[in-house]
Amino acid sequence: MGAPRARRWKLLLPPFQSSKRKPPLPPPPPPPVAVAPSPEKKEEEVVPEEFLCPISGSPMADPVILPPGRTFERACVDACAELSLSPPGASPAAAAIPNDALRAAIRTWHARSGRATPSPPSAAAARDAVLRARHTASARANAAAAVANLTLEPENRVPVVRAGAVPALVDVLSSSSAAAASPEACEHAAGALFGLALHEGNRAAIGVLGAVPPLLDLLTKINPDAATPRARRDAGMALYHLSLAAVNQSKLARSPSAAKNLLAIASSSSFTDPPIRRLALMVICNMAASTEGRAALMDAGAVATVTTILSNSNSEVEELCVAAMYGMSRGNPRFRALARAAGADRPLILVAEKANAGAHKEMARKTLRVVLGLGDYNDSGDLPDFMNSEGNVNGGVPVHRRRAASWAAAPPVATPTTPSSHQWRSVCID
Incomplete structure (x- = not known):
């Protein structure tokens, strides 16, 4: 017998799987189904x-x-x-x-x-x-007209300021609310501030309460159609009376571009209303009464501008130009050099020789002596009386404000006794 064969073992192993085999792809997503919008996403219904x-x-x-x-x-x-x-x-x-x-x-x-x-x-x-x-444009105009009517009586001017009316009037004129306010409201607010500024005891308080910047902005708007002529005149008259106080002269001097804007209005020929130019010159004359005002005016080129106006203008603004030159010549050594460079001696000589005897002729003579080096810079004379006259500008007296009244016939108005008599600003009554 031959040798026995070796036993063979049969191993049963699981099928081989490579580790590099990629995982199966996920099943494709189901196709999108259109869903109707829910009622919450609909546009909210407007309340009737x-x-x-x-x-x-x-x-x-x-x-x-x-x-x-x-x-x-x-x-x-x-x-x-x-x-x-x-x-x-x-x-x-x-x-x-x-x-x-x-x-x-x-x-x-x-x-x-x-x-x-x-x-x-x-x-x-x-x-x-x-x-x-209640704060509608018509209501604001009515309220401003009512305050303006109250200021026509001298005994009401101090109580109105103490009652706190000035901040509300300033708010009507301010740039942030002037666009929302009606032109009538701005006009009546300017007239009310004009009436309040007539009282000497109110001027400092009105300036402290912030009335100078909006009044200056209303007076010096470049576009003549930006405000009514009466609003401009009332703003100018209010600014003139306020600038008689020293504290407001400093405010004008420190206000950015105040002197430049006033000079631009005074020298502009685009205005069809001559009183606006006169009012600008009157405020310039008051600014020239203070050291800060003189410095601000000269920095803005006032000497050359006023010299040009004096050389080219008629007698209507001659007195104001001479007063402005006289005010700037006091206590400021810079004036002589600026005046000689601008040729101010020629128009001053003409005024000193041809003008009738009076305050402005004397001012022209004194100013000319300073320009020629013959006078003293420290002349402390006050401005003449014509600068403090309310009749220097047409409409120099505040007027009564008339608005559309609810009654059928207007109430009788007092017979005018002077050319500048009052005209009522009547308020709508519900």
């Missing part, structure tokens, strides 16, 4: 106008009817009564009638729209809404 209170502009929680048939929020009606005001288009003394039908309609509409039922406003919120509704 008849559901809104005319005063607050919000949906009414407790609507009431006032004669002759208008509906308001009850809290706003109570706020009007508390402030002694009349709801717009309604009688103030009428009894409020609850409008149950409208209240049910408002609640039904809010429930259908998925909104919360409106709640009545608080007393403070209703009071604020009433006051905001």
Whole structure:
């Protein structure tokens, strides 16, 4: 027998898997399905106008009817009564009638729209809404006209300032609210400040309360159509009287571009209203009364500008030009060199020789002596009386303001006794 064969073993192994094999791809995403937009994403429905209170502009929680048939929020009606005001288009003394039908309609509409039922406003919120509704352009014009009428009486000028009216008038003229205010409101505000500035005791306080910059801006607007002629004249007269106080002379001197803008108006030939140029020169004369004002004017080229005006102008502004030159010549060694460079000696010689005897001829003579080196820089003489005359400019007296009144016929006006008699600014009465 042969040798036995070796036993063979059969191994059962799992199928070999390579580690480099890529994983299977994920199944493709299902195709997009168009879904209709939910009701929440729809455009919010506008509240019907008849559901809104005319005063607050919000949906009414407790609507009431006032004669002759208008509906308001009850809290706003109570706020009007508390402030002694009349709801717009309604009688103030009428009894409020609850409008149950409208209240049910408002609640039904809010429930259908998925909104919360409106709640009545608080007393403070209703009071604020009433006051905001009163601040319309027409209301501001009426209020400014009423203040302007009060300032016509001399005994009212100090109490009006102490009552705090100046900040409100300044706010009407300020650049931030002048665009929203009507031209009538700006005109009446300028007239009110003019009337208040006539009292010498008010001038410093008005300047401290910030009236100088908006008045200066109104007077020196480059575009003549940017303000009414009366508004410009009243602003100029107010600025002139305010600049009689030393504290306001300093404010004008320190105001950016004040001297430059005043000189531009005084030398401009585009204005069809000559009093505007005279007013600018009058304010320049008052600025020249202070050391700071003289320095600011000379830095802005006032000597050359006034010399040019004096050489080319007629007698209407001759006195003011001479007064301005005289004011700048006092206490400032720079004046002589600037005046000689501008040729100021020639027009001054003509005025000193040909003008009638008076204050401005004497000022021209003294100023000429300074230009020629024959006078003293420290002449401390005051400006003549004609500079302090309210009749130097047409319309130099504040006028009564007339606005569209609610009565059928205008009230009788007093017979004029002087060319500058008052004309009422009447206020609309609801």
